[in-house]
Amino acid sequence: MLVTVKILRYNPEKDAQPSYQTFQVEAEETDRVLDLLEKIKGEQDGSLSFRRSCGHGICGSDAMRINGMNRLACKTLVRDVGDQITVEPLLGLPKIKDLIVDMKPFFDHYRRVMPYFISDLPVPEDGRERLQSPEERLRFDDTTKCILCACCTTSCPSFWANDQYYGPAAIVNAHRFIFDSRDTATAERLQILAEEMGVWRCRTAFNCTEACPREIQITKAIAEVKQAILSGKV
Ligand code: SF4
Ligand code: F3S
Ligand code: FES
Numbered sequence: 704m705l706v707t708v709k710i711l712r713y714n715p716e717k718d719a720q721p722s723y724q725t726f727q728v729e730a731e732e733t734d735r736v737l738d739l740l741e742k743i744k745g746e747q748d749g750s751l752s753f754r755r756s757c758g759h760g761i762c763g764s765d766a767m768r769i770n771g772m773n774r775l776a777c778k779t780l781v782r783d784v785g786d787q788i789t790v791e792p793l794l795g796l797p798k799i800k801d802l803i804v805d806m807k808p809f810f811d812h813y814r815r816v817m818p819y820f821i822s823d824l825p826v827p828e829d830g831r832e833r834l835q836s837p838e839e840r841l842r843f844d845d846t847t848k849c850i851l852c853a854c855c856t857t858s859c860p861s862f863w864a865n866d867q868y869y870g871p872a873a874i875v876n877a878h879r880f881i882f883d884s885r886d887t888a889t890a891e892r893l894q895i896l897a898e899e900m901g902v903w904r905c906r907t908a909f910n911c912t913e914a915c916p917r918e919i920q921i922t923k924a925i926a927e928v929k930q931a932i933l934s935g936k937v
Contacts, residue, residue, distance in 0.1 A: 732782035763852030816877035855911035
């Protein structure tokens with residue numbers, strides 16, 4: 704089938720504003736949008752710029768807007784989006800070139816919530832790992848699945864309105880440690896998320912949950928963090 708791919712292009716060295724360019728590509732309905740972009744880059748315009756690495760939904764590097772929705776290009780099949788495809792960079796982050804955005808603000812928010820294990824308890828004497836029951840592990844299982852693709856944060860209207868909002872991805876990654884029975888920095892993380900740019904900026908829009916390629920229940924995780932703050936764990 705012949706697919707029309709309309710791409711929002713931007714070269715900061717030449718263009719004052721981004722503008723659309725349209726390409727025609729021969730494709731199978733089982734091709735991924737990433738395959739189409741590779742084809743365009745390889746056969747029609749080598750200057751087309753986009754990020755990708757694993758090609759299998761693991762690295763999170765090829766998040767982009769496809770027909771108006773944030774998706775991973777490597778997980779989106781032509782048959783799911785049709786033969787008229789519009790591809791744009793993620794919203795809310797500075798454009799670098801074509802489909803590449805500057806992820807630094809996103810990762811700054813991520814770092815803010817201390818997304819790593821913290822414990823002030825002594826290392827177990829036998830030198831083995833800190834134990835946890837299956838139920839305790841299950842408590843934060845969903846939020847361990849994040850691949851930091853930014854689909855959620857860049858689809859959030861509260862983030863579009865104020866890019867200082869830490870955003871759903873940062874909260875998901877805080878949740879992963881807040882509800883980990885082995886971690887002892889819960890109060891500190893909740894304190895950070897209770898700040899002006901923390902969880903209260905979330906207006907329960909649900910865009911984040913709809914956009915997540917890992918199907919993480921993001922809005923639910925945010926609600927759990929809000930509840931933890933309200934219940935005085937801070
Ligand atoms: Fe991507 Fe989902 Fe993680 Fe958000 S929570 S960064 S959408 S994997
Ligand atoms: Fe934004 Fe998700 Fe809340 S889209 S407003 S973080 S529910
Ligand atoms: Fe790694 Fe798509 S290329 S997630």
